[in-house]
Amino acid sequence: MTGRRGLLAYPLSMIGVVLFAGLLVFALWRLLDQEADLRGTATDNMLWTISQAQVAAYQLDAALGRARHGEVGDDSLRLRYNVLHSRMALLEAGPQARYLETLGQRAEIERIADDIRSQETAFLDASAQTDGTLQVLLDSYARATGRAANAAMVTQLEQIGGLLDRQHGAILQVIGAITAIVAIGTLISWRMLSSLQAEYRAQVSLTREREMREAYRGFVALVAHQFQTPLAAIDSSMQRILRKGAAMTRDEIQQRARRVRGSVAQLTDLMRATRESVRLDAGQIDMQPTTCDVCKELDTARRSQLDAHPERTIHLEIGESVPAMLVADPVLLQQILDNLLANALAYSPPNEPVAMQAEASAGRLLISVKDRGTGIPLAEMPMVFEPFFRTSYTTQIAGSGMGLHLSRQLARLMGGDIRAQSSPGVGSTFVLDVPL
Template sequence: MKRGSDLFAYVTVGVTILAFAVLLVFALIRLLDTEAEIRRSQGDNMLWSISQAQSAALLLDVAVSQKSSIPDSEVDIARRYDVLLSRLALLTEGPQARYMEELGMGASLARQDSAIRALETELHTLALGDATVALSIHELLETLSRDLGRAANRSMVKHWDATGARLDRQQAAIIQVIVSILGIIALGIFLSVMMLRTMAERQRIRMSLSRERESAELYRSFVGLVSHQFRTPLAVIDSSMQRILRSGDAMDQAEIQRRALQVRSEVRDLTRLIEATLEVIRLDTGQVAMKPRNCDIAALLERVKARQLTETPDRAIDIVIGDEVPPSFVSDPFLAEQVLTNLVSNAVKYSPETETVLIGVRAENRQICFSVQDQGIGIPAEEQDKLFGHFFRASTAQEVPGTGVGLSISAQLAELLGGRLDFVSTAGIGSTFTLRLPDEWPASRA
């Protein structure tokens, strides 16, 4: 199924890229056609040639009239005649002749061109008083001028028709280019979405693999924890009970009591380990419910201190509350107490018996900050990013009994309370853990 889905994705992307290329080539071709249409101006050139020929015919007609009727006229008939012949040559040769044929004036223009060329002798010998010759030349030039006027009109009409058709073609080409560009944009968006989906899928797969590796590592850590932390208390319990069974009545009451206290201590440790493991499971599955209410800060810290002194009555624990700290704030006191108890327990466990553990409270940036400071073994810098992981224990703490879940639970509970758990630690010097909680319970979390 997965392979078929991948094949479909590859085919879809390939077809999309091909369509993208086709539309792009089509748009380029239409742009080139449009540019070529703009450069087409044959009608303009022909209209100019016809008008020049008509003007030359009129000028020659005027010159002939002046020569035949005005004494001592100095008009240059030969030059006028040559100009007319050159203009007629433009219209009766090459592409211009074909254009005149398209206008329906080709045959008429050819006859008149021949008639004009036959006038060369008469024009050169024209003298004052040759009215009959001048009149025949006038009639021929007038007919030529009239035909050239009709040709000019037809050329103009044809030119405007061609211009209109060209504009229509250009408009159609522009619309096609716009549609092609829109298609290219749509295909680009589609490709982008496909690429983003593919990247998201790969990211999801990488995250799944990462979670699987983390789960495998967690499982190995848990197995190591069970094999070490569970087996040792059980071995102590079994050894104590076997000693009691073997000794029987020979064991005195004091020894039995000592053995019983040892068994109870190991059972208590096992119970704590099981509770910590269950707490991790409850947090991961979202089964821990918050019950916010008014929390007295001084009373909270006294309970944490008293609980720890019950376990270690000989340790020194000081409490310092800043003057700016309010008497109370809204939070879940049970969960907050659990976090602080874990922090204080670790501070006592991982610091020398002669050192004092300091619990401080301050208010800053609309937060109540509880700090627990010790002068203990600290945490190596290269291991600090793993500190809040399940069942992780620093290399400096391997000789101290523990489960490696207390800080992980504390960090998760801090997030449930709307805050966070920070720490600063230096190996061999000590650590300071800070629980930052909002001074007001957010309405969205109520």
Template sequence: MAGAAIVAFGVLLVFALFRLAATETEMRKNEGDNMLWAISRTQSAALHLDASITRHAALRLSTGDIERRYNILLSRLSLLSEGPQRRYMTDLGQSKNLAMAERDIKALESEILGLSFGDTAAVNRIHDVLGPLIEELGRAGNRSMVRQWEATGARLDQQRQSILQVIVSILAIIALGIFLSVSMLRAMAGHQRSLRSFKREQEVAEAYRSFVALVSHQFRTPLAVIDSAMQRLLRSGRNMERAEIERRAEQVRTEVAGLTKLIGATLDVVRLEAGQVMPSPETCYVETLVERARTRQIAETPDRVIEVQIASEVPPSIETDPLLTEQILNNLVSNAVKYSPETEPVKIRVSTLNKQVCFAVEDGGVGIPDIEQAKLFDRFFRASTSAGVPGTGVGLSIASQLARLLGGQLDFVSRAGIGSTFTLRLPIASASPQVRSRVQNAET
């Protein structure tokens, strides 16, 4: 009977885990959410382009905004016409209409990009093409929403049934557990350890899944911009002026530089997770650390003002890892420039407190809402005020971890709409006995 109970226990346990895994897999499905988002963003791009064209014809605005919105709309339409998205739109019965709309829009490309002030006839022709597209996207969004609701209802029914089966299985397992001997209890203890390990692996997998989704999105946008610029060069390169070609080449170079930074951030995350980052402290001059961070940012944004103020009580040097310290300061200064108006100077103030050197980077930018500040150093988290600014959400997390590796800490004070001050606090003397020994010998 004990052997039969063990077999039954194993069968019920496998069944329960199978149902749990199946339920968890169903809960991960979000194709409808992604497609509804893609459709709505495409419709929004079409609306913005239509509005920009109307404003330009009436108010004589810059054509740069029209070109940018036109390229965004083309990239969105291309996204809906590729791979799984195309199959999804075909299932909704919208793929042919979208393909025709995309063809009609491209046929009017010269009129859109060369629109002149007061040309109402061209505006009407463009509107006649964009209007049906916007309506088609609206219908596609409605159909996608209905389809999503139906799929969600079916998943909920299936999940309820799975949960009920799991509950019944657990009750049976408990009854069998009471009957089993001490050996069965040991087996259950082993199972609990396995379950905890499974949950930990699941959490890690979820974290990396979020990271991959974020990086995928961040890669897709610059690649779409590069592709759009190259398509434009292929179509009209022979008729373009050299200045226009150089502008588009510079745009491509900017996007490539952004991709390079993104890859660097990805590698930093991997190295930190693997414990491959170890500080190598040495004697570093405070003024040199600050000036390198300032010079590097000025090279990238020469029009920005970065002020440096070092208090008189600050020691000329500290013991720390110069590369890791510069990486933290570069991140803080770059963020301050990126999230503050061009007219606002960025200030770097250096002071001392409790045998620590405090590097405070202050900006007058968008700030961080109070409700989101507790999550600011979490991986992949980005504040709501950072919408529209490119980033991965790992820079501050890496900086905080590096600060702890150096024996210090990174904290901040921020108010939404007013600005933020991030402060890196590092010990004046390193905790490394090798560095202390070299300094003492040098003093002797």
């Protein structure tokens, strides 16, 4: 089923992309079409041209009246007549004439215009203005152009109404197209994000698988190396007892038994550390915080290690800034401190003490464990908390390479961390940093 969905995802995505592009082109086309309609309406507006002819007729009529009273001369009449003549010629040009034809006003306007032209000499002679014939012609022309202007206005209002209706429809179409574009874009984005998330999960899974494979390889190598010594010691001791058990003294048998028990304890520690690491990775360890006595917890960890190593020395110093109580999981805290102290004792010379110091700062508790052992090579510091890792300085010392890894994981589970500082040949310091 998952494979079938994967096969369908790519054609559906391509269809979505095509629809997205098609709707975008459609929206742009509709917008350009409306822009062309607006531009065409502006060029088709004849109202101004007709009104200018009407105004020219009224101005010539007024000039004729003033001429009869001797207020203007022939030059003024000629100017007004030429203006009217140019306006009449403009109305009789191709687009304007066709527009007047659609209005049903062309024949009458052109007929009156021809009559006006036939009286050109009379219009230009101020002394001949006596019977009022010219005023009648001009009045008739003004009335005819006025009717044409009214018809043009009505026509343009109807055109504007139709244009508004078309624009309204186009706007709705564009809004619908944009809505569909947003929806399809959202779908495509969701598909892309889903694909990226699936790819990311696959990469994470692959990386984790590689890490687990490397961890298992390390574990196998560790088993081959670490198990070999204690198993060989157990086998050697048991063979010795089987061959010469009757002739062995009680002290020798006890010594062999202790050696076997020590080897078994080493194997048990290795298996316990591995089991705890698996539980941590699986999220099966929960933190159960409670109020703890800081001094008591630190002293408990110190005494636990001294009970196991009575010949060793562990110095404990608690700073004045450390509060009496701490909110933490005491079990996890003890496990971390046990690992840090056990490491410090294991990698320090038998006659060297281990120091544990506690300080508080900015609402956090800092517990440092310092040894005087071989230290850690600078190049190996980034790997010191990796599972199953052991430094090149400690290959002759028994250990699982899991203690520091587990301790840091537990510290982070408690909201803290562990930092490491080391000087080869001088010693190492591990600082547990947890919130108070």
